[in-house]
Amino acid sequence: MLIQSSLWQDFSRLSRQLKQGNIMPDDYHRLVSDYSCRCCQLATMLERQRSSLLQEWCLRYALFTLAEGAVNRHHTETQRQMCLDMLYMPLIALTRLYQRQPQGLAELAALHAKLKYCFACH
Secondary structure, three states, rough: HHHHHHHHHHHHHHHHHHHHHOOHHHHHHHHHHHHHHHHOOOOOOOOHOHHHHHHHHHHHHHHHHHHHHHHOOOOOOOHHHHHHHHOHHHHHHHHHHHHHOOOOOHHHHHHHHHHHHHOOOO
């Protein structure tokens, strides 16, 4: 249980730091990497526990947090690109999750539409 709590706390802390954006440019790559890694670890743990709703929430939250970072005008071009480069991790995991679900194709189409909208609005 301690490991679970620690993963959730790390994921939450890294999410807040990424959204606040007041990280030194040299530390930003590490933050984005750590955030993506924590997301994958948490999603894997939730999959093992058969908590598909929490797993989906975690992956969607990470995906859209990274997408917001990728379009944030207050970030440097390098910082935006780092977020964009890591989008594939939660996106691939969500794709695999949805492919195993009865309504998965519709969920995946809706996810792609929301992601497209996120990038179109900025």
